[in-house]
Amino acid sequence: EVQLVESGGGLVQPGGSLRLSCAASGFTFSTYSLHWVRQAPGKGLEWVSFISSSSGTIHYADSVQSRFTISRDNAKNSLYLQMNGLRDDDTAVYYCVRAGDGTGLFDSWGQGILVTVSS
């Protein structure tokens, strides 16, 4: 069974930093691309970032470009999202998501982790 478990969320002040982690199990992690997708409270889904299986291709949404950094450690079956310069509108549940087709299909989702940016 595919499992994706996020951690590292919490309350942070505007301008602060946070690092999210996602621990994966139940599949061959090193062969799958991954995404972060977020959902602000009461709102819809927003794609945040993508990383290919070998980390050779990385993409970001314009809203997080230059502030967020996605990375992975295939030896540890883990995905990360370093978030710097956090703003109020970054408040959301962040999901770690497996790319089912290697690119843009979200076939398995973690349970999500809440990040709250507030003073």
Next chain:
Amino acid sequence: EIVLTQSPATLSLSPGERATLSCRASQSVRSYLAWYQQKPGQAPRLLIYDATNRATGIPVRFSGSGSGTDFTLTISSLEPEDFAVYYCQQRSNWPPLTFGGGTKVEIK
């Protein structure tokens, strides 16, 4: 950026009725359109990919149709567990990957 517009925003139906949800793209996404279901407090779940293909374990009452710019998700006979929010998503032209704003299917 490809914009996806879902309609209606809310659909009020009774169990056993047929649900028809629409997703329109601002430009052609070919058949690279997926549908997701999200229940309160849960992560989204993949229902349909490439416009017409059911994901693993998805009941046959869920079906998808369309290509280009106009797509439909149909639930042939609503079960109590189907009342949820549904999102469409395109992967034809990215980044960015984009989602529609969602359709809430609520109990009438």
